[in-house]
Amino acid sequence: MLSSKEYERLFPSLNRKINGHNLIYLDNAATTLRPKEVMDAVNDYSLNHHANVHRSTHTLAAEATQMYESSREKVAKFINADNNEIIFTKGTTESINLLAYSIATSKILRPDEEILITTMEHHANFVPWQQVGKIFGLNVRYYNCKNGIFNLSEFLDYVSEKTKVVSITGLSNTTGQVIPVQDLVEAIRNIRKEVIIIIDGAQTVPHMPFDVKKIDIDFLAFSGHKMLGPTGIGVLYGKKEYLEEINPFLFGGEMIDKVSTENTTFNILPYKFEAGTPNVDGAVGLAKAIEILENIGMDNIQEHEKELTNYAIERLKRLDFLTLYGTLDESQQSIVSFNLKNIHPHDVAHMLNDLTGIAIRSGHHCAQPLMSELGVKATCRASFYIYNEEKDIDILYDGLKKIWEWLK
Amino acid sequence: MVKIGLEDLYTDIILDYAKNDRYKKEIPDALESEGKNLSCGDEITIYLKVEDNIIKEASFKGHGCIISQASAAMMCEYIEGKTVKQAERIFSEVIKMSQGKEYDEELIDGMDIFSDISKFPMRTKCFTLSWHTLEDALKKEKGS
C-alpha cells in the first residue's frame, strides 16, 4: 500500500477540510474518490484525441478507436477474460438490466425453469429479475437470507433441475459479507451443470482479485466508479457462447451487420451489445483506474481491507450502544453496517460529518429486502478503500461516542 | 457571516420535540395521509380530525430522524385549533422558510427554531416530509 502522503497526492479530495476537519471518506461502497491521474487521462483523451469510434478513417478517429479498444483489453486482462467478452455499459445496473432482458427475450428458460436470486441483493440485482419475470412470465425464486446472512448450504436447497439462472452479489453492499463464489459455483454445477451463473461484482471486483475463468462464472457485472474510475462506465463480462446465444438489448448504430427493410443481422461480439456512441471518456478513465489498482496489487488491497474491517469490527464491538450487522467474522470485508440504539442513521451520518469530517452513508442502501431481514428501516454504513487507515476508524469510534453522549 | 453549526440544528428544543410522544399516535376515524422520503426509507402518516373547517386534533405516526420527528411533533402542535385555510398558509410560509426565502415570521412564530434548516440542504427534506404530508391531507380535506 502507499503512504497517506502519496494518497493525498493521488486523490485531491483527501486534502479537503470538512467543517475544519480533514476529510475521512468512508463511503466507498457508494462510489470511490477520484484519482487525479484518472482525470488527467480522461482530459488528455477529451482534449487531444476525441472523435467517434469505429466509424471514420481520420487520425483522431483512429486514435480514439485505439484508446477505446485498448481500454477493453485492459479490462479483459484484469478479470482474465477475452476482449470480445467485455461489453461496456453505463454501470452494474445497466449490465444486469441488459442481461435480464436479453435472457428473457431469448427464451432460454423452459416454462418450468427458474431464476434464483437472494434477499441480500442490491435493488440493481433484484428489481430487474423480478420485473422481467412479471413481464415475460418467468419464474423467479428468492432465497431468504435469514438475519441478512447468506448461508451456502441453505441456499443450495433452492437449486434444482429447474434452476436455469442464478444471479447473486459477490459481496453484500450492506453487511460486507463475502459470498464464497468459487464454492458456490462448484456446488451449483454439481446439482445442475447448465445453470447460468451471474455475479453482481459491483462490490467485489474493486476489492479483490477476480478471475472469471478460474471461478468459471458465466456473467459478471461491475461499475467503474466504485473502483476509482469515472461514473457512467461499467462492464458486463459474458462467456462467448452465451453472448452469442442471447439477443441484443439495445438496437441502433454500430451493433448491426446488414440492415434492410426486411431484416437486420447483428455485428460480431462485443459490438452486438454496444449500440450507439459509447462512453469513450469513461473507458479511458477506467483503464487508468485499473492500472493504478494493479500497481498497488489486488491481493494487497484485499488484505488491507480485511485488516481494516477486522479492526473496525473489534473496535465498534466495544460500544455497547451500537448494533453491528452481518457475520462479524473473517467472511466480512470492506463494509461495516451498524445502528446506534434508538438513533436514526441520518442523525448519526450528519453529526459524524460535521463533528469529525467522516463521510458515511445512512439509509437502506438500495437493499430493502435485506433491511426487512435485519428488522430495520436503515443503517449507518462505513465502507473502506485503499486510502483508509486504522486511524480513520479510531476517529469514527470517538465520533460515535460523542454522538451517543449528545443524543442518548 | 455567523457560522451555522450542528448546535443550531440539534437544539435542546428540537431534541425535546423529537422525544415528545404526545402527538405520536393514531386518531381513529381521522383523515389520514401518508408521506415517504424514498431515498432514505422514511415514512410518516398524518392524522387530522377536522370539524367545521377547524383542525381539532393532529397527530402522526412513522419513523425517521430527529429532525423529521421534531418537525412533525411541532407541526401537529402548531396546527391544532387552526382553520384549514390558516394551515395552508402556514404550510406555504414554512416551505419558504425551509428554502431560505423570505417568509412571514408572524404567521409561523415559534417555528423559527427551524429557520436554519435551509443551511443544511441534505436535511431539508427530513424537515419538510411531515409538512408535505400535511399539504396532501389538507387537499384531501378540501376535496371531501
Ligand SMILES: Cc1ncc(COP(=O)(O)O)c(C=O)c1O
Ligand atoms: C452490490 C451492488 N450492485 C449493484 C450496484 C449498482 O451499481 P451502479 O449504481 O453503479 O449501477 C451497487 C451500487 O451501489 C452495488 O453495491
